[in-house]
Amino acid sequence: MTEARGGLLHACSAFNSIYFDYDPRLRRYVRDPDPDCFATVSVGGRLPVLPAGTFVRLTRGSRELWGEVAAVLGAAADVDEDGWTGAGRSGAPAEADQDRQRVIIDTDIFGPLSVSESIERGRWLRPGGGLENGQLLGPVPSSWGDISARDQIGSFAAYLAGPARALLDLGPLPGWLASDSTKVSDADIARSIRTAVECLAQIMTTAPGLRTWGLYARPAADAVSFSTSNTFQEVRRAACRPAPGNRARYSALWPLLDALVRGGEHGGGLTGVAGAALAIDANLALADATTGRQLPDGIDLRVDDLWQHGGIWRAQRLPVNDVLRELDPLTPAGIGFTESRESRTGVLLPPSPSAGSSKAKCGASRVTVVHIDDELIVLSVAVSQADLSAGRLRLTRAVLDLLPPGDLILQLHHGGSPHSDHGAEQHVRRHEDAVQAINWPTAIPPGLHLTVAAARAGRRLVATSLRLANPLDVAGFGTVSWQFDEALFCLGTGLDTPQGTQQSWQPWAPLVTRGPWRPAVAALEHLIVEALKRDGDRGLADSRQLDGRRLTAALFGPNVRSAALLWTIIHTCEDMTVLGLLTQSPGHSGGPDVFTWWPSTPEAKEAKAAAEWGADDAGPPLSRRWIRPQRRRLPPEQRPSLKAQLDYAQWRVEVEGINADTKLPPGTTFVHGHLKGSGPGKPWHRHVPHELEGNSGNG
Known part of the structure; x- marks a missing residue:
């Protein structure tokens, strides 16, 4: 094709x-x-x-x-x-x-x-x-x-x-x-x-x-052929050349390729579909050179924009700042646009290693970039006692440079209850690498872990604490109900490391966002749950529900109207539905799908089960991107293939044993279990609950 x-x-x-x-x-x-x-x-x-x-x-x-x-x-x-x-x-x-x-x-x-x-x-x-x-x-x-x-x-x-x-x-x-x-x-x-x-x-x-x-x-053979051409060598030399003074240089591929092609033996420049194909080949070859470390020594190269001129690449001399160090080089994050808004220098300068090490020794807050793309930033912050006392939240200078200039709004949620939103809306000021004038809730532990998210087009920071499954009783301090950094806790309180059931905490690994769609962002999951509990419409058994558009507004404010950000939220909610964290249902009168959070009461569990397992062949969700084997209804004029019927019969026997009903219901076909985007053919038993595995024919 x-x-x-x-x-x-x-x-x-x-x-x-x-x-x-x-x-x-x-x-x-x-x-x-x-x-x-x-x-x-x-x-x-x-x-x-x-x-x-x-x-x-x-x-x-x-x-x-x-x-x-x-x-x-x-x-x-x-x-x-x-x-x-x-x-x-x-x-x-x-x-x-x-x-x-x-x-x-x-x-x-x-x-x-x-x-x-x-x-x-x-x-x-x-x-x-x-x-x-x-x-x-x-x-x-x-x-x-x-x-x-x-x-x-x-x-x-x-x-x-x-x-x-x-x-x-x-x-x-x-x-x-x-x-x-x-x-x-x-x-x-x-x-x-x-x-x-x-x-x-x-x-x-x-x-x-x-x-x-x-x-x-593009055909893979054509892309490989271009990567070995003299034209690509010229493209790589030009794209890897930074600007003087450790400033980033931005290279747009279409005019660069057009000039190279015009200067070659054909002299016609980029033309039509063939010209666009050549631009895609150039991007693929630069991506391979970047991931394969085939770049000049001391150069950081990354794509910054997929749309403008067929692709704009960013070259800078090493070292780069913390944000770029954590960001996948093939994630187009639009750093150039945010740099241009800074009237100070117009660039994101690398941090001083000595300053960073001295801060670590005195117990400074620890900031980790969890996710970044051209629409969204997600951070994990362990807040030190010094910053709690000073009413400060450190985000790093590089992250603040990605947000619009001026004061920001901090939407802080701590306590895990929809009725406990102390300090939920606060106007905060920038100062160096942090925002300040924060009214922190009392009696929170030093080292408190916060997940902080921000839409890059907006002024709202959403920060939420993470509740421990089993609260800890700490002698000399009291009960701690939220996840925290043990080292910062000890530095801030002078107490020994608390003993209990808290698991060693690690931030989500930065997500590689190379797809053309907007992927789910796992780090947003508990932010979404808290937003539903806080702002969702009340449903059965005290559940809370919102559609994707209203949920995006609840998280990042009603003035952020980005379709890309909306689909990030929707896709994350869909993955949470696969995991059983939410349920998904059609909206009223043909409106957008609605996502529902359920409390942990017996009444809510019963209502959720009725909403989630209505289909005969449904099973519990076990994997974030795993699509369960399932029956799918066919249009009236279509019939299932013989292979689909045989595969369905095998699946039922694998799950329920030799006495299972193996006949497809009329008007349906069978869809294999598979990972999203990978197609069928994956292992049969990924979907089987543990209590059934021992009873199945091949358990």
Whole structure:
């Protein structure tokens, strides 16, 4: 499929290929979509919203040419030929009518062109024709609602659910979602499309013979071939060159590659789908060089932006600060955009090793970066007695530089009860590497562990303590009910290390966020639980529930309206549902799914069990990213394959023994147990509860 489409496949285009029957042998869609639903682009006209996967009509009077958007990249104007770009462009939001974008159109997607279509394409491709080098260049248009132009999946879903809704009638999706009692809303369809495209993006990452970068896939052989070329050696030399004075340099790949290609033997620059494919190859080769430590000595190289100019890479001389040291180099964190807002120096300077060691000796608070991406920061902080007495919370200077300038709001929750929010909303001031003027609750132990999260676009810090499963009685201090750092506790109280059941505490390992989707962030789990207990709607058995949008607002404030952050919260809640920490149910009147927290009372356990184990073949969740084997309902016209029936029978015998009912119920098929994104074929027994393993046929 990827090779048939010019060697480049976006996840949105993969959805089109499956839904609208693209035939790789014929190199065209088998059925012709209704062109009245296409986005129209006129010569010299203003660009409409054109996410990847959009079907377009290029019109010139009565003549027109069809195509599909193969790639969309930022195209900031103030970039040098060698790729140099100002830090402020790297990771900056796509501002409507202020930023520029490059939309690459594939005009071969509907099969061989007729003579008149070939002539028309020639008119478009000539200098000044509107599609020079196969690209539409123009301002970023206003998108739908809260969706950013950077969010290609969200824009594509809104496009198909809105102006191109009639295209979906060519396939089964509206029928699958429809029911006799309710009308399918645009929001339901958009959510379904987004989920389908994200699933395809995951499948692409594990497909044999493919390499993926962001939402784009390339044949692995082509990517390897580029990594051994002279062009890549030039790209690596340019991208690994830092700015003078230990300042970071930002290199945009498209203009850099374009200059190199123009200077080569072909001299045509980057053109159309092939140009976009070359940009993906360059990113993949730089990623391999980074992870394989094939960089010049003393250089830190990392990707900082996936959207602008096909990728912006950041080079700096070592050492780097604590935030960058903990951050995976292939996580695009948009550091350049936050650096540019700092009027002091515009850079994140590395910390002084001697200062750090002296602080450790006197029992300073310990700060660990748990997760960071271009939308979210999560820290773990063990608060020292000195900082408790001074009303201070240390976050490190580098972390504070990633947040908007000015005062912040600390939302502090300590006590584990929805009715015990002492000091929940506090206005705090920055001072060096900390925020201060905090009114700490009384009688909290030195070394208290806090999980602190912040949306990078907002001013709210959310800090929550972690309750111990078994409180400790400490002679000379009293009962300690929250997790704490034992060394800081002893330094702050002068007491011996408390003996008890507290487990040695370790922060979550930093999460590698290389996927094109927004992954779950395990460190947010107890923050989500506390937000549900605090702000959730009351349900059965004193449970608390919120949908993803309201939960995001409860955590980070109502003014943070980021689709990317919303999906991080939703995906984390979905993983918590797999683990049994929450339950998930459809929203009212077709609204978004609702997540529910249940207290540990017998009444709540019974109500939760009824909500969670309604299906006959459901089983307890055991693994964070494990999808249990399950029956799935089929559309009315489909029947399960013979293999699905045989696999289902084997599964039932494996779980319940030889007397199990092995016949699939009518209208259903069998889905293997598997890890998310890995496909079927994993071990059978991952889902089996321990009490059943001894009774199963092969236990």
